[in-house]
């Protein structure tokens with residue numbers, strides 16, 4: 331019978347090396363523009379032109395393949411066509427950091443020594459609350475939405491953490507990310523290997539470059555194909571694996587507006603910032619509708635905030651058809667479950683009405699903000715125990 335439970339004594343560097351030695355063939359990536367250091371590169375303009383075309387499904391398949399059977403990492407150049415939205419967001423992030431520093435709540439960054447790094451937890455909600463117009467301009471991004479859906483399907487749940495690495499900020503240790511990258515070996519070994527592998531399909535890591543990132547500024551070090559090692563969650567702390575990572579990891583230069591997408595299971599580490607300016611990234615951790623996010627986000631509050639902005643646009647005929655899709659996908663809790671089935675019973679063979687459907691209806695009929703908020707409160711209460 332096949333073995334399903336392993337512990338740290340079972341990790342095997344030769345198996346890891348064999349997986350990490352695979353090559354990338356451009357024949358597998360018809361829509362890409364380049365392959366650099368075994369990372370697949372796409373152009374944002376090209377992806378945008380294909381999203382509503384008959385080739386969209388083929389492109390989604392290719393992107394999914396890249397994260398699963400491929401190197402586990404891709405970069406989309408100019409995923410943000412308008413870098414003004416990025417600059418505006420950066421200013422807001424800096425304001426939030428300045429305020430959090432003088433507040434008692436500030437807990438810093440557990441990944442770095444004090445003074446080397448700044449971090450905003452739950453930057454998604456904080457950004458939305460501080461300047462909803464700027465938030466909408468930023469998350470009205472069809473590329474983020476499309477690539478996230480290529481990995482996770484619809485109703486994904488966006489979360490965001492901003493990371494600013496100061497000049498001299500030191501590199502991280504190589505690691506895997508949420509879910510099991512945040513657990514100790516002893517707990518990981520209690521999960522069957524099937525669940526460990528499954529967990530990689532529940533999130534996608536996306537790093538938005540808010541500054542140009544030369545390699546000397548410490549752009550993320552990544553080890554292509556390392557996500558394919560089944561026992562990787564118990565291996566990344568091992569000194570031999572760390573040494574292999576240090577000798578074989580690659581770094582790519584990124585420009586402001588580029589986004590790197592990677593499997594949460596890929597071995598990676600932020601590099602040392604040897605430049606004289608800050609390196610700023612918005613780290614998006616996108617979860618499947620089937621998974622638990624790492625951060626709790628008040629999506630009802632955010633939905634009310636964006637409704638006000640979207641309604642104004644609708645009334646002035648400035649709301650594009652796909653705009654609700656892109657922004658809503660980053661904000662709304664669109665999946666039908668969990669809910670309270672006593673209060674929110676599905677019709678037979680059907681599911682309960684989603685917050686998403688409710689938002690579409692309200693916008694179509696141009697409900698006043700107060701009516702929308704009241705109905706959203708009721709719909710949210712119906713889902714609670």
Ligand SMILES: [Fe+2]
Pocket residue numbers: 505506507598
């Ligand atoms: Fe990480």
